[in-house]
Amino acid sequence: MLNIAFLHDVEMDYIGGAELSNKKIIDKAISLGYSVIYDDLTDFEYTKKQLSNCDVAIVNNIVSCDYEFELISHLIKHDIPYVKWEHDYGLCEKRSVYCYVDSKVKNCCNTNRFHHYRNLFVNSKLNVFQSPMHYGYHKRLYGEAVKNHIVLPPPINVEDLSVSEDKQKDHVLFLGDIKFIKGGYELLDYAEAHPEKQITVYGKNRLRREPSKNVSFKDKTNNAEILKVLGKTEYFFFKPRWPEPSGRVAAEAFLSGAKLISNDRVGTFSYDFYPNHLEQGKQLMQNAPNYFWEQVCEALHKTVTTPKFKHALIYKSYGGLGDQFIAIPAVNKLQAVSEQVTVALPNNLINVFKTNTKGLNLIPISTVETIDMSQFDKVINLGNYPKSRRFRNIGVINYETHHRLRQHALKHYIDAIATMHPEADNSYSGFPYFKSDTNTKQPYFTVHPGAGFKPKWWPTERYVELIEVLLKKFPSFQCTVILGPNDPDPEHFKHIDKVTIETGNLDEVAICLSGATFHIGNDSGITHFAGVYNVPSVAFHGLTGPGSWSTLAENREVVWGKPGHCSITCKYDIAIACEHRICLHSISVNRAVSAVYKLLQKSMKSTKNTRIKYIFNPEVLIHKTDQGFTLKMKDKELLLEFKEAAEQLEFEDLVQNDLFEDQIKEANLKPLITALVNEDLIFGIPFKV
Structure with a gap:
């Protein structure tokens, strides 16, 4: 006898399409002598207890569960045998994969959700989908992760079908509330275009549009009554906007002999029994509960392994x-x-x-x-x-x-x-990818002012100014400027003291990058090269946003000049023709210096041989008043007033000269400086003694 934990995020007495199917499956389990505990997922401790005592968990819909992702992780971590029976598209934030039928829908999925569900599918003993179409969308997204699967026709009470030979002529039935995703607008359009048809809706109008006079509404009723109505109806209307995983009501209408006004987004119609093999469809639906439990039992008793690719x-x-x-x-x-x-x-x-x-x-x-x-x-x-x-x-x-x-x-x-192998790990394992050189005696930073695509260049003269500012601020550092044959002219940098120029091949560039303390560059191959060594990096982005293309380094600062300055989508032909390049020209040297300071604050480690130096953010505008200072940066403005003259003098010294942490003598200044550091108005950077 199997002890089954049936997990579904809806109360058992709620009746919808998924719940009708669930009931048939549960009733069949009980008739087979299995023990079934239904859990509507409201108490994680209760759920964990049921999972610890079961032979198998049937993981139905769980998206409304408050501990959905924790539940997925618990199932996998504790190696609990489970079957994932998917009714919708739990991987999708909207549960609809609507992006596949409307190209205007983009960036619609929650990344965390998408990857949790990949892990849920790949670790399942069996994945159950509603139709070939339903499985097909999952296959496109997850590939071999859903390889161990079956498709299950809706388990319908075939014996309750009531097919009448005397159909109500010109009568059209629609089941459920009129909603956008269920094809509500299509129904209302059809009603207006066919005034001779009488359309009955078992549900409510959820659209802000008045239906035509030939549309009437009735309260929702039980499944037995619906089957009687379907048996008498000449037409059944169902044109969902989303890819309906199954469409149980469409299957019932098909078996009841109704003429279907539909589209290609109904999962039931992707079975090969539709439209010409009604009896085959009826038999499959009638046998669905048996088939489900046969496949579950078989999956529990076999171990599925996928061999590695040989080469x-x-x-x-x-x-x-x-x-x-x-x-x-x-x-x-x-x-x-x-x-x-x-x-x-x-x-x-x-x-x-x-x-x-x-x-x-x-x-x-x-x-x-x-x-x-x-x-x-x-x-x-x-x-x-x-x-x-x-x-x-x-x-x-x-x-x-x-x-x-x-x-x-x-x-x-x-x-x-x-997608190519079920045992391929889809997690991101981190840094570094190449081993860096930690034995550098003379600290230096690298700068690459070019890129393979010239519209990605931050202005060269600003690189020169940035290098000069940093070398003056950090006298213990040297700078190496990396220049390829199509990068800015080396003459721009040769006059700067403590600058060397690297123009060698990639083997020599690799040696240079691997020992750098930090790197500054455009969104370019060399910046990503520095990233594989996990070199802390500042990257300037213009037409290519950092969401997809930021440096690979663990510690990084992205300076993107496009937001607030340009809203044009930069395709190749637009980027080539762009003359102003405001997305890069809007980035000032002060903003770049600020990004470097912030990077060093979080990437340089404090040791017994370092002292923290407090440096004002160069983007802060500082104005002295009679009793203190005003600090302005972007949308921030602070008024600082000092009661003690000594405090004001010491703060003024910090403004003019930078101060080490141990040079701050006034006790009241220390919490103020900490607050300003938290607001990025001041940076605390470790300096070697």
Whole structure:
């Protein structure tokens, strides 16, 4: 006998389409002699207790559960056998995957939710979907993570069907409230276009639109009555806006012989029994409860393992230098589920990767078109993210998370790899990717003022001014300016004392970056190169936003000049033609200096050989008054008044000269300075003694 914990986030006496199906499945379990505990998920401690005593948990809808994600983590962490029976699209913030039917819907999913559900599906003994269409959407998003699955037709009381030969002519039935997502507007349009039809709605009008006179409303009723009405109805209307996972009522209408006014977004109609094999459909629906429990029992008694790829090839047929580095975490995920991985790279990166990676077979990208592909059981053209229309390379994989999840490009790459193997880890494991050089005797920072795409350049003269400010403020540092053949002219920087210029190949640039204390650059390949060594970085962004393209470093400051200055979406042709580039020109040197100070405050560690120096944010406008100072920065304005002359004098000394922490003698100044540090008006930076 099975002890079953049935988890569903709705009270048992509530009756909807999902609940009718649940009841049939539960009744069948009881008839088989199984013990079923129904949990409507209102008390986590109660749920955990039931899970500890069950043989299997049926995880139904859980999105309305207050501890939804904690529940998913608990199931996986404690290795509790469970079956995920999905009624909607729990992975989606709106539970509708409406983005697949309306291209205007973008960035609609909660990233945390999306990844929790991937883990929920991949660790399930069995995944149950409502229809082939329903499964298809999950397959597109999660790939092999939902491989262990069945599709279950709605378990309908076939014996309760009441099919009348005398149909009510020109009568149209609509079941449920008239809502946008359920095709309410389509129904009202149809009613206006067909005044000869009499339309009965079992529900309420939830739209701000008056229906035509041929639409009448009745209160919702029980399923037995609905089946009687369906048996007499000539037409059944159901044109949902969203991809309806099943459409139980549509299935009941189909079995009742009603003529269907519908569309291609109804899951039930994606079965091969529709529309010409009614008896086959009836038999499948009648047998659904038996089939469900047969499959559950079979899944509990078998172990499903997916072998590793024997030899995988991964390469990027297009993309810049930075894209190669951004893809490294995804390559690592592929390596974990493969016996051998070959990575095809540009020639100038092979030595860099050979020095900093283990177990990868590295080949030149130029050889991909000539090698024997039969030696690989998995070939991945990772292309670029997002998939670009400007490049028509064959075999570039799709990124189903694009336009759906707000996340860094490297995570889109990881999610793409995770669709290919159920044991591929879709989590982000962090920093660094390459090992940095921690034995540098002379501290220095690196600056790269160029980028492969010139519209990404912050003005070169501002880089010069920024370097001069930093070297004056931090006299113990030196600066290395990295310049490629298409970057700004080295003559801009040669006059600056304590600046060296690195113009070597990527092997030499790698040595330079790996030992840097911090890095400053545009959104460019070199900035991402610094990021793989986890070098704290300040990156200037203009047309390419930091949400997808920020530096890979753990400690980073992003300076994005576009918000508040430009609202144009920068496609390639627009970026090339843009003359003002306000998105970068709006970034002042003071703003850049402020970002560096903030970066050093959080990335440089205090030790017994350092002293904290307090430095005012250069963006703060400071005005002295009779009794104190006014401080202004952006939307912040503070008036500071001092009762004691000594306090005011010491604060003035801080304004003019910067002070070390142990130079602050006035006790009342210390909490004030702490408050100003918390507001980013002052930075506390460790300096070596």
